Every structure is written in C-alpha cells, then in structure tokens.
Amino acid sequence: MHSPKRTARPVARELLFGNLWEYDAAPESSPAFIDASYGLFIGGKWVAPKTRKTFYSISPRNEEKLSEIALAGAADVDAAYQAAAKAFPAWSKLPGSERAKYLFRIARLLQDRAREFAVAETLDGGKPIKESRDFDLPMAAAHFFYHAGWADKLNYVTPGRVLEPLGVVGQVIPWNFPLLMLAWKLAPALATGNTVVIKPAETTSITALKFASILQDAGLPPGVINIVTGAGDTGAAVVNHPLAAKIAFTGSTAVGKSIQRALAGTGKRLTLELGGKAANIVFEDAPIDQAVEGIINGIFFNQGHVCCAGSRLLVQESIANQVLSKLKIRMKSLRTGDPLDKNTDVGAINSRAQLDRIHELVASGVAEGAELYQPVCELPHKGFYFPPTLFSKVSQSHRIARDEIFGPVLSILTFRTPEEAIEKANNTHYGLSAGVWTDKGSLILKMSNELKAGVVWANSYNKFDPSSPFGGYKESGFGREGGKQGLLDYAKLKATF
Numbered sequence: 001m002h003s004p005k006r007t008a009r010p011v012a013r014e015l016l017f018g019n020l021w022e023y024d025a026a027p028e029s030s031p032a033f034i035d036a037s038y039g040l041f042i043g044g045k046w047v048a049p050k051t052r053k054t055f056y057s058i059s060p061r062n063e064e065k066l067s068e069i070a071l072a073g074a075a076d077v078d079a080a081y082q083a084a085a086k087a088f089p090a091w092s093k094l095p096g097s098e099r100a101k102y103l104f105r106i107a108r109l110l111q112d113r114a115r116e117f118a119v120a121e122t123l124d125g126g127k128p129i130k131e132s133r134d135f136d137l138p139m140a141a142a143h144f145f146y147h148a149g150w151a152d153k154l155n156y157v158t159p160g161r162v163l164e165p166l167g168v169v170g171q172v173i174p175w176n177f178p179l180l181m182l183a184w185k186l187a188p189a190l191a192t193g194n195t196v197v198i199k200p201a202e203t204t205s206i207t208a209l210k211f212a213s214i215l216q217d218a219g220l221p222p223g224v225i226n227i228v229t230g231a232g233d234t235g236a237a238v239v240n241h242p243l244a245a246k247i248a249f250t251g252s253t254a255v256g257k258s259i260q261r262a263l264a265g266t267g268k269r270l271t272l273e274l275g276g277k278a279a280n281i282v283f284e285d286a287p288i289d290q291a292v293e294g295i296i297n298g299i300f301f302n303q304g305h306v307c308c309a310g311s312r313l314l315v316q317e318s319i320a321n322q323v324l325s326k327l328k329i330r331m332k333s334l335r336t337g338d339p340l341d342k343n344t345d346v347g348a349i350n351s352r353a354q355l356d357r358i359h360e361l362v363a364s365g366v367a368e369g370a371e372l373y374q375p376v377c378e379l380p381h382k383g384f385y386f387p388p389t390l391f392s393k394v395s396q397s398h399r400i401a402r403d404e405i406f407g408p409v410l411s412i413l414t415f416r417t418p419e420e421a422i423e424k425a426n427n428t429h430y431g432l433s434a435g436v437w438t439d440k441g442s443l444i445l446k447m448s449n450e451l452k453a454g455v456v457w458a459n460s461y462n463k464f465d466p467s468s469p470f471g472g473y474k475e476s477g478f479g480r481e482g483g484k485q486g487l488l489d490y491a492k493l494k495a496t497f
C-alpha cells in the first residue's frame with residue numbers, strides 16, 4: 001500500500017510527475033470573523049450554558065483551535081424548547097406573505113456575507129474553499145429563496161387541502177454540509193409556520209452560530225429559531241424533549257435507528273436522512289470522458305463526505321480497463337491539500353475520528369484482496385488528510401463495497417448486462433442515490449424504474465436543486481427534503497371540502 005508523503009515544504013510536482021505545471025499557493029484571504037467563544041442562541045439572545053461546560057471546535061486543516069463552543073445540557077435544551085413554544089402562536093399565525101419576507105431577508109443576508117461564511121465553513125469543516133464558495137453558500141441561500149416563494153402559497157401545495165404547521169420542530173444535523181443542512185432543515189420549517197430547536201454537529205458548529213447573527217439582522221422574532229450546541233447527548237435531549245412535535249434528523253444510520261426506537265409510540269413525526277452506498281453505473285455506450293468526470297465528482301466532491309457519494313462504480317466489463325486507466329490519469333491531476341487554497345480539489349478530512357475510520361476501511365480492502373491505487377500526493381504536515389483512493393478487483397462481499405466509508409475512496413465492480421447492474425446496485429442496505437451513464441434514453445428509464453434509490457442521476461452526478469425532493473429508501477431513511485414533498489413533511493393536512 002502506498003503511504004502518501006507528508007512534507008513540511010512541498011516537493012516540486014515536476015520531480016514527482018514529470019513536466020507538469022505547478023500552481024503557486026492561492027490562499028483565500030477573506031476574514032471568517034469567527035468569535036473566540038460562542039454561547040447558545042435561545043429566545044433571540046446569546047446565553048451561557050447552564051452546564052457551564054464548553055468544548056473546542058478544531059480546524060481539520062491544521063488542528064488549530066478555532067473557537068470555544070457551549071455544551072448544552074438537558075436544561076439548556078429545555079429552555080430552547082420553551083422559547084420555541086412561546087414563539088409558535090404568533091409565528092404560525094403570521095400571514096404567509098409576512099413569513100416569506102423574513103425568509104427572503106435571510107437569503108439576501110446570506111448572499112451578502114457569502115464569502116465570510118464560505119471561509120468559516122472551510123476552516124471549520126475542511127472542505128475546499130471552491131466548494132464552500134461555489135456550492136454550499138449559493139445552495140443554502142437558494143433554499144431560503146425557494147421556500148420564501150412557497151410561504152404564501154401553501155394552500156396550493158396539494159389540491160383541496162391546506163397545510164398547517166406542526167408546532168415546535170427539533171432538528172439534528174451532521175458535519176458534512178453544516179450550513180447547507182441547516183438551510184435544508186430551517187427553510188421548509190419556517191415557511192410552513194413551525195418554530196425550531198436545531199443542533200449542529202459537534203465538529204462543525206461555527207457556521208450555525210454565525211447564522212444566528214443573520215437571524216438577528218433579519219429581525220426574526222425571538223424564539224422562532226433556537227440553536228443549541230453539543231454532541232450526541234445534546235442531540236438525544238433535542239430528540240426526546242416532550243414539546244417536540246416532529247424530529248428531523250440527518251446523520252448516520254446507526255443513530256437514526258436509535259432515534260426511531262426512542263420515538264416509537266410517542267406520536268411525534270419523524271424524518272430520517274441517513275447514510276448511503278450509491279452505485280454509479282457506466283454502460284459501454286456512455287460518453288466515457290464525461291462519465292469519468294462524473295465519477296470523479298461523484299466520489300471526491302467534499303472528500304467523499306457525501307451521503308449520496310457514488311462510492312461504488314459499476315462499469316460494464318467491455319470498457320472497464322479503459323475507464324480504469326482514464327480514472328487513474330484524472331486522479332493524478334487532483335490537488336489534495338490545504339482546503340483554503342483556491343486550487344485545492346480534495347481538502348481535509350473532517351475529524352481525526354473520521355480519518356481513523358477511513359484508514360481502517362481502506363486497510364480492510366487491502367486485506368480482503370482488492371487492488372489499491374493512490375496517486376503520488378503531497379499531504380500537508382499538520383491536519384487530517386487522506387489521498388484520493390481507488391480499489392479495483394472488488395467483490396460484493398468486501399467491506400469496502402458494503403460499508404459507507406464517507407471518505408475519498410472509490411470501489412470498482414464490473415457487470416455484463418443491465419439486469420446484473422440492477423441486481424448489484426440494489427444489493428445494499430441503503431437506497432439513497434444512484435447514477436446511470438448511457439446514450440440510450442430507454443435504458444435510463446428502465447434503470448431509474450428498477451433502482452431502489454431516492455435519487456437517480458442520468459449522465460450527471462451530485463446535482464441538487466431546492467425544488468427537487470431528496471431522500472432515501474431502506475436504511476437511508478424516509479421523508480423528503482426539498483420540493484413540495486419536503487413541505488408536506490413539516491405540515492398537517494386539513495381538508496377544505
């Protein structure tokens with residue numbers, strides 16, 4: 001197994017790869033305006049945690065402490081729910097056109113401060129600045145714009161019925177798209193007239209806490225959104241609070257299952273957006289170069305910390321060697337390193353724990369007999385990094401073909417017929433997403449009908465839009481976020497006839 005070099009000073013890439021262009025470092029220089037410490041945002045104000053406990057948010061880029069974050073306990077979570085319950089009657093009775101104004105304001109304020117938030121997201125989470133700048137921030141704003149548009153049209157979502165808010169909603173989100181997951185959750189909840197208690201992931205709380213200042217600038221009434229920080233115990237307190245009318249959770253399947261068990265019989269509504277092990281399927285008539293770009297984007301976007309990542313490549317046997325050699329060439333040109341550098345393609349792994357998990361699963365792939373490829377790569381001296389990795393000669397029983405790695409690791413399997421591709425693609429506990437690459441429209445339709453996945457991309461991958469519902473089957477969860485379907489998960493339906 002190739003072990004990537006860690007160098008204090010970059011080695012000239014020509015020495016490694018021959019006559020390749022080298023880029024100068026291009027670090028993003030905008031300030032992130034991260035406070036030295038943050039309290040809890042409850043009832044429109046910053047409050048100290050009753051626990052008097054804090055923890056540090058560490059940058060995976062260089063392992064430096066970024067900020068001291070309040071650790072909320074059960075009493076703090078209770079205060080957040082009380083504030084949300086107090087805000088609910090007035091907020092839910094506001095005309096939709098008035099609620100829409102707040103959502104529009106939030107969207108515009110996010111746009112105004114997009115660069116600052118992008119830098120903060122990259123420092124805290126490790127994703128390349130070009131992704132937080134060009135994907136996370138514009139998409140987060142787009143979700144608020146989209147749902148602002150729905151707020152005064154809720155009576156037209158489903159014919160003959162009106163949508164009524166549920167009450168106080170508890171939301172728990174993961175670390176891979178911290179601000180975007182927050183936007184996915186908050187925008188539909190607010191548009192439908194609910195109030196919220198939300199908990200970001202413990203390794204990536206900063207953009208959620210900075211977002212509180214956007215809520216203040218937008219003049220959102222106190223208590224409509226409350227932000228509590230902490231780890232699993234805080235999340236459990238959010239989930240189990242008696243005032244919660246609904247829980248919306250995005251995270252791992254293991255935690256999702258425990259939440260489902262805890263809520264059984266309570267009458268609370270629940271949506272779960274969980275893990276995935278998506279098949280990206282390439283047929284022999286596909287446009288190969290575009291498919292190679294789609295495969296690279298499908299697995300290396302956000303270091304593979306993507307629930308819908310195309311982590312299992314299924315390639316038709318007749319073109320497998322060709323695709324493999326093109327992928328290897330393309331992987332050599334990926335730049336792995338400082339996420340704050342504007343040229344970086346693959347940034348830092350979010351935490352040491354996640355890095356350890358990736359190492360463990362990659363070692364299992366080697367031990368089980370798959371063939372590993374990693375391009376020669378200079379990794380920064382400090383921080384959490386893992387090189388883009390590809391496994392060929394993978395069989396369906398290998399752990400790397402079954403378990404969600406949530407890292408920049410692609411497993412390649414082959415197939416001969418569409419039926420074999422469908423059988424292999426569906427041979428997983430998960431069912432979140434899939435990709436199909438082919439020239440034949442009829443084959444796209446057949447595959448998308450028979451693949452058990454919430455999203456099927458055709459001749460593209462990792463494309464998102466607020467109007468397009470996203471969610472899973474099987475152990476990838478239930479409920480949808482985005483589109484009209486996402487609104488329905490935040491509302492009661494009342495017949496008008």
Ligand code: NAD
Nearest residue numbers: 173174175200201231232235236251252255273274275307
């Ligand atoms: P995780 O389940 O460990 O944590 C997610 C959140 O739940 C965090 O805020 C965490 O503090 C909290 N939490 C932990 N234990 C809890 C408990 N017992 N009760 C309540 N809350 C608890 O997941 P993660 O490692 O942060 O995120 C990665 C996972 O999220 C991956 O499996 C990924 O596929 C999934 N994910 C899914 C989607 C989707 O839309 N389906 C999107 C993004 C991420």
